[in-house]
Amino acid sequence: MKTITVAAAILHRGNRIFATQRGYGEFKDGWEFPGGKVEPGEQPEEAVIREIREELDTQVEVEELYDIVEYDYPKFHLRMYCYFCKVLSGSLLLKEHEAARWLAAEELESVGWLPADVELIRKLKEYMSRH
DSSP: EEEEEEEEEEEEEEETTEEEOOOTTTTOEEEEEEEEEEEEEEHHHHHHHHHHHHHEEEEEEEEEEEEEEEEEOOOOOOEEEEEEEEEEEEEESSSSSSEEEEEGGGGGGGSSSGGGGGHHHHHHHHHHHHO
């Protein structure tokens, strides 16, 4: 099975995290953390910075790797590097997404997350309730 490697940004502000709704493709309308594919020769940290600049017209700083999600979709295996990031500049302009929301821990399950994100959301909810 083909492996697709992506990098995702867990953007945070106070006690909330930023979630986006996909505007295209097979998983259109599903909620996810913004980010995208890691290009050949690119490190995941570089990819998340590039993807957020391209998708949201925003400059971020990678703070730390939070988790690496491994998930089998029917047609491919997903390896997703999930980084806590902070916004340095920009307005989180939605160029490729339908919608976005800042979610508190108790709101995380109020949107329809993509299957690969479900376990990550459970871990994040616990993490956010402790911090």
